[in-house]
Amino acid sequence: AAGVIQSPRHLIKEKRETATLKCYPIPRHDTVYWYQQGPGQDPQFLISFYEKMQSDKGSIPDRFSAQQFSDYHSELNMSSLELGDSALYFCASSTRRGANTIYFGEGSWLTVV
Amino acid sequence: GENVEQHPSTLSVQEGDSAVIKCTYSDSASNYFPWYKQELGKRPQLIIDIRSNVGEKKDQRIAVTLNKTAKHFSLHITETQPEDSAVYFCAASTGYSSASKIIFGSGTRLSIRP
Secondary structure (H helix, E strand, O other): OOOOEEEOOEEEEOOOOOEEEEEEOOOOOOEEEEEEEOOOOOOEEEEEEEOOEEEEEOOOOOOEEEEEOOOOOEEEEEOOOOHHHOEEEEEEEEOOOOOOOOEEOOOEEEEEO | OOOEEEEOOEEEEEOOOOEEEEEEEOOOOOOEEEEEEEOOOOOOEEEEEEEOOOOEEEEOOEEEEEEOOOOEEEEEEOOOOHHHOEEEEEEEEOOOOOOOOEEEOOOEEEEEEO
16 A cells, blocks of 8 residues: 655755755545654654645744645755754654544654764 | 653563553543554554544554543553564544644653563
């Protein structure tokens, strides 16, 4: 079965640079979530979208922005990167038409040097 | 907002014994409680979930119980095996509401001793 696809899987950026992560949800899923997981930490909710509209916002820094496009894929844009942004970024998706179970992608490793 | 507390943070059990992980949540509107297993550097994988209209659910060696009055829920793993070693996260969500993000607990690192 198709899963949540994230790209790139690994990314190395320098401080103050910009990075963009992409997420392709499971087909027919209408909700996308972004989570950030630092080493040894639990996943922290950043932001979510339902039917291309932002539906909830968590601990997302002002330097980050995200959107969901007409094909339901989502992008997380991160600017003025800091060393502390180094983390594993997960995208997840679900659908409210079903059990609303949330499925995670493999994650994108961001390293800021 | 929702806050989920999880304990213990680490747990070591002998292979074949049972493991129990406990969580509490703060938002009485939460009605969906998934449990995720995460291996190092990999994605959280759903292992079992329970909704608020059910008190207990079992899937082979894994069971989850929910006490809505006390806002407690627990994961029980019986006959533990080496492949059960991982970090386990409980989570809570308002399920079918307009913004059903899940909030994770802080995780339990489970180690199975051979």
